[in-house]
Amino acid sequence: MRLPTPLIAAAFAICATAALADPAQWVREWPQTDFTRTTIAFDEVIAGGPPKDGIPAIWAPAHLPAAQETRLDDREPVLTYDPPDAPARAYPIRYLMWHEIVNDVVEGLPIAVTYCPLCNSAMVFDARVDGVRHSFGVSGKLRHSDMIMYDRETKSWWQQAVGKGVVGAHAGAVLTQLPGWMESWAEFRDRNPDGLVMDQPxxxxxxxxxxxxxxxxxxxxxxxxxxxxxxxxxxxxRVVRVGDRAWTFARLRAAGEIREAGVVLNWAPGQASALDSRTIADGRDVGTVRVRDAEGRDLPHDIPFAFAFHAFFPDGVWMLGD
Incomplete structure (x- = not known):
């Protein structure tokens, strides 16, 4: 596995980093963060390598009509957000891989489009907290190998995998997850000829x-x-997480469709893994999952790695079909 140089350095420093999990050490970098308010153990937080904003989030991205996009391969994964009264939008993983957060506004609704490569966790959140728009950046910190985001307004820290405030003024707050899903560029484009796709940053x-x-x-x-x-x-x-339940890709791929616990899951081939080959478009086929309720409405969900589900939902239910 080839990893960026800063991350390789972080791997060798993991023990030292854990020892430095101390707010007194962090205050110099985070003078506006209220470390007296937290919902987590600080010794679970480590440095991921790049510093605060070393992975630069995107603010106010540009978009192209889907028909005008020529750079994406048909098999490349995109994170789709399909609002009820506006054209569907695709956020290519080729960009999220390097930026991890995109702050956007769709029909007046501020959203945070997020992707953590180390957990394969890709989710879209309503970016309002108590009705106030917030914008998010990458803190450079990890917990259970998942990105800790921060908001620019209060410098609170947020756990991306669960959308929860974990340190600062918003500790304990929860972002509303919106329905969004990973699919291939071809699937998005063919279904949404009038859709929009995020332009290259x-x-x-x-x-x-x-x-x-x-x-x-x-x-x-x-x-x-x-x-x-x-x-x-x-x-x-890979697993499909809906709330505190998880279905394995292996089971879903073998079945094609699963109907359980009020959830309908479908799997179809055609989407490349973003975390396999050197070129994303050449990644092996992991397929696309759609998650809906019994009435056919898209449900908020995530497709993390199994370790991340277990770490953040230790009492979660594994839907093994036994």
Whole structure:
């Protein structure tokens, strides 16, 4: 697995970083963050390598009509947000891989489009807190190998995998997750000929390449110190999380469709893994999952690795079909 140089350095420093999990050390970088308010143990937080904003979030992205986009391969994954009264929008993972957060506004609604490569966690949140718009950046900190975001307004820290405030003025607050899903660019484009796609950001990055080559075939998650998932499930196996329930990709892929607990899950081939080959478009086929209720309405969900589900939902329900 080839990882960015800052992350390699962080791996060697993991023990030292854990020892420095002390708010007194963080205050210099985060003078406006209220470290007296927290919902987590500070020794669970480690440095991911890049500093605060070292992975630059995107503010006010530009969009193109889907018909005008020529850079994306048909198999490349995008994170889709389909609002009820506006054209659907696609956020290519080739950009989220390098920026992790996109702050956007759709028909007056501020949203945070997020992706953590180390957990494969991709979610869209309503970016309002108590009715007030917030904007989010990348803190450079990890917990259970998942990105800790921060808001620019109060400098509170937020756990991306669950959308919860964990440190600062908003500790304990929860962002509303919106229905969004990962699918191939071809699927989005063919279904939404009048849709919009995020344009390439004006940054010098190797867009279209994967800096985490072979990650989702690795033996262990990167910068993760927790226990493995139960039932012999591989830590880096993909699962479909709906609330506190998880279905394995392996089970869903074999069945094609599963109807359980008021949820309808469908799997279809055609989407490349973003965390496999050096070029994202060449990644092996992991397929696309759609998650709906019994009436056919899209449900908020996530497709994290199994270790992340277990870390953030230790009492979660594994839907194994036994």
């Amino acid at each position: 004006d940054w010098r990055r190797a867009y279209g390449s994967n800096p985490y080559v072979g990650y989702d075939s690795a033996a262990r998650p990167f910068l993760y110190r927790g226990e493995d998932p139960p039932h012999g499930i591989h830590p880096l196996a």
